[in-house]
Amino acid sequence: MLFVVLIFIPVLAAIAAAAITSNALRPWIMVIAGSLHFAVMLAILIFQPAPIWDGWVGLDPPGKLVLLLISTLFLLCSIYTVGYLRYRGERSNRVLIPCLSIFLAGASLVACSQQLGLMWIAMETTALSTAPMIYFNRTPRSIEATWKYLLLSSVGIALALLGSFFLVCATLKHDPYPSLLFSHLVRHAGTANAIWLKMAFVLLLVGYGTKMGLAPMHTWKPDAYGEAPGVVGALLAGGLTSCAFLAILRVDRVCIAGGLQTYTSHLLIGMGLLSMAVAAVFMLGQKDIKRMLAYSSVEQMGILALGAGIGGPALYGALLQMINNGLTKGMLFLSAGNIHRSYGSKNTDEVHGAMRRLPLSGTIFMLGFLAITGSPPFGPFISVFTILNAAFSRHFFVIGAVFLLLLLMVFMGMGRTVLVAVLGKPLPRKRPMNAYRDGWMTGLPLVVSFLLVLMLGVHIPPFLTHMLQQARKFMEVRP
Amino acid sequence: MHWLINTPLVIVLLVNLFMLGVSRMRSLIYSAAAQGVILSALPLLLEKRIGLMIIIVALVTAVIKGFLIPQMLHKALRDAQIKREVEPLIGFLPTMLLGALGTAASITFAAYLPVTQAGTSTLIIPASFSTVLTGFLLLTTRYKAITQVIGYLILENGIYIFGMLLLTAVPFLVELGILLDLFVGIFVVSIILNHINEAFSSLDTRQLTALKE
Numbered sequence: 042m043l044f045v046v047l048i049f050i051p052v053l054a055a056i057a058a059a060a061i062t063s064n065a066l067r068p069w070i071m072v073i074a075g076s077l078h079f080a081v082m083l084a085i086l087i088f089q090p091a092p093i094w095d096g097w098v099g100l101d102p103p104g105k106l107v108l109l110l111i112s113t114l115f116l117l118c119s120i121y122t123v124g125y126l127r128y129r130g131e132r133s134n135r136v137l138i139p140c141l142s143i144f145l146a147g148a149s150l151v152a153c154s155q156q157l158g159l160m161w162i163a164m165e166t167t168a169l170s171t172a173p174m175i176y177f178n179r180t181p182r183s184i185e186a187t188w189k190y191l192l193l194s195s196v197g198i199a200l201a202l203l204g205s206f207f208l209v210c211a212t213l214k215h216d217p218y219p220s221l222l223f224s225h226l227v228r229h230a231g232t233a234n235a236i237w238l239k240m241a242f243v244l245l246l247v248g249y250g251t252k253m254g255l256a257p258m259h260t261w262k263p264d265a266y267g268e269a270p271g272v273v274g275a276l277l278a279g280g281l282t283s284c285a286f287l288a289i290l291r292v293d294r295v296c297i298a299g300g301l302q303t304y305t306s307h308l309l310i311g312m313g314l315l316s317m318a319v320a321a322v323f324m325l326g327q328k329d330i331k332r333m334l335a336y337s338s339v340e341q342m343g344i345l346a347l348g349a350g351i352g353g354p355a356l357y358g359a360l361l362q363m364i365n366n367g368l369t370k371g372m373l374f375l376s377a378g379n380i381h382r383s384y385g386s387k388n389t390d391e392v393h394g395a396m397r398r399l400p401l402s403g404t405i406f407m408l409g410f411l412a413i414t415g416s417p418p419f420g421p422f423i424s425v426f427t428i429l430n431a432a433f434s435r436h437f438f439v440i441g442a443v444f445l446l447l448l449l450m451v452f453m454g455m456g457r458t459v460l461v462a463v464l465g466k467p468l469p470r471k472r473p474m475n476a477y478r479d480g481w482m483t484g485l486p487l488v489v490s491f492l493l494v495l496m497l498g499v500h501i502p503p504f505l506t507h508m509l510q511q512a513r514k515f516m517e518v519r520p
Numbered sequence: 521m522h523w524l525i526n527t528p529l530v531i532v533l534l535v536n537l538f539m540l541g542v543s544r545m546r547s548l549i550y551s552a553a554a555q556g557v558i559l560s561a562l563p564l565l566l567e568k569r570i571g572l573m574i575i576i577v578a579l580v581t582a583v584i585k586g587f588l589i590p591q592m593l594h595k596a597l598r599d600a601q602i603k604r605e606v607e608p609l610i611g612f613l614p615t616m617l618l619g620a621l622g623t624a625a626s627i628t629f630a631a632y633l634p635v636t637q638a639g640t641s642t643l644i645i646p647a648s649f650s651t652v653l654t655g656f657l658l659l660t661t662r663y664k665a666i667t668q669v670i671g672y673l674i675l676e677n678g679i680y681i682f683g684m685l686l687l688t689a690v691p692f693l694v695e696l697g698i699l700l701d702l703f704v705g706i707f708v709v710s711i712i713l714n715h716i717n718e719a720f721s722s723l724d725t726r727q728l729t730a731l732k733e
Contacts (some may be wrong), residue, residue: 158694165701219689
């Protein structure tokens with residue numbers, strides 16, 4: 042029952058938002074939906090309801106983490122959206138708000154899907170609901186970004202579907218009652234055909250990896266994150282990518298049960314390091330702060346894949362990093378959105394001295410940069426350190442060293458752009474004075490996400506540690 | 521009884537080659553529609569006991585792939601009033617040859633794959649691989665946005681053919697969901713196509729070059 046409520050709250054919110062005619066009132070629907078969703082999510086985590094619909098919908102330990110992250114992030118973003126859209130009164134949000142709600146419904150369903158096909162459908166729903174959001178600004182550049190996103194993610198998701206079919210096909214021969222349930226697939230993975238299983242994993246990794254933004258399928262990311270409103274960037278970089286990572290983890294678990302641990306681990310590590318390297322290179326000299334954040338997201342996804350590939354304690358680190366990344370990306374994209382609004386530009390040729398002009402957003406942006414690059418005392422420091430530590434203790438010495446080097450490169454590349462944007466004096470203004478000032482609705486979500494990131498760095502609450510341990514144990518299946 | 525399932529699959533393979541060689545956009549849309557209708561009949565030919573659900577799924581597939589999606593594409597083509605030629609990056613004959621080679625490779629490759637009874641004695645796997653490949657070729661070697669959408673559609677058709685191996689495993693609800701997502705996807709795409717046309721006065725994806733490093 043709770044699951045049904047969880048998924049239908051945002052669906053109803055989307056319908057309500059489409060029905061409301063007032064442009065100013067509509068964004069509040071999101072806050073209501075976000076709060077209700079958050080409450081139901083907490084209830085689900087506390088009461089642990091049994092799976093419904095023949096086991097199709099239920100929560101596994103990694104799913105719980107993703108659900109917690111999405112719901113929190115969405116609540117923060119919903120408050121921000123109300124504040125943000127006040128400055129965008131000229132533009133109708135009749136498409137944006139329903140799409141955001143559908144996105145929440147789709148993402149929650151991904152987190153709760155225990156069935157391969159259902160998960161694919163939910164994933165595709167989130168992808169489709171995102172496209173109109175990227176196109177919110179109606180500029181030629183945003184159309185281009187939307188088109189590239191749609192095309193690439195459609196192909197990616199199609200490959201994921203083919204991969205899902207391959208996965209089922211692998212178990213078909215020795216399984217008289219084939220099923221798409223993950224628990225069933227894991228049980229029968231032992232007798233599965235290795236060739237089909239390997240092909241399935243590659244396709245699924247490429248498919249859901251496109252959604253996650255792993256290199257070399259990351260090319261839609263800078264365009265989409267660059268042209269979309271900040272809040273959409275936050276939800277994509279924190280929410281959608283985590284859903285895709287969850288999908289890869291679930292598939293990985295089936296393959297590990299099929300005895301392909303080394304195979305999947307090599308692929309994940311390779312993709313992870315490649316993503317980090319690509320991000321590090323493209324971040325150098327990046328002048329557009331939102332595109333820079335997109336590359337930072339590519340790098341983060343690389344870290345997640347790397348952690349999942351190394352496994353064991355690194356997987357614990359990767360899951361913690363997923364939460365940290367989601368919250369920190371919230372901080373960064375929302376404050377970057379404010380800076381963009383105030384300066385009317387997101388290019389460091391024009392954006393200088395954001396800390397003076399927007400003390401709150403500028404400071405949070407700076408702190409967000411320090412957090413995401415793994416500086417103490419923030420959350421990502423702990424998770425990145427856990428992964429690094431695990432890499433060395435599991436004798437991945439070269440990989441650990443390369444990982445460290447890439448982290449350093451990213452820190453330097455990102456730092457150059459961020460420091461130019463944040464420090465110094467604002468340039469004498471060429472454009473007319475902009476009305477944007479940090480208000481409590483566009484400021485509070487930044488502060489809350491900052492506090493959460495800080496808390497995760499200083500003290501991880503016991504319930505979260507427990508959830509992370511459970512998720513790590515869940516992923517350790519015997520072939 | 522395998523001829524019953526292999527005949528439509530051979531037609532599908534021929535349609536693939538035709539699509540790679542055709543220069544008029546309208547013919548391309550019609551071929552994609554025809555392929556969709558043929559594919560929708562496959563589950564009826566494969567399944568031994570035909571229930572109500574399977575008929576519904578087949579009908580919905582036929583309507584969406586054979587009618588609704590082609591209608592949307594025709595409308596996009598009309599609204600755009602573009603030159604109704606396909607405009608390839610690689611010429612028609614070379615792509616056809618590539619397609620033929622791909623089909624041959626698919627058949628050889630499929631022979632090496634361990635599969636179930638239905639998989640080995642029918643053309644399902646080679647036809648599926650070849651159709652996926654055709655979709656990719658259309659996606660990558662054609663400039664017009666509509667042609668790329670059709671490429672995606674064909675790619676999806678190829679995956680659908682593979683799904684025929686898993687009729688017992690994949691619940692109909694999932695199949696309907698996949699179809700719905702495909703439909704909504706093409707719907708969103710056709711809206712974006714309209715906006716591309718308004719903003720750039722063209723559906724040529726070579727115009728979309730503002731965003732790059």
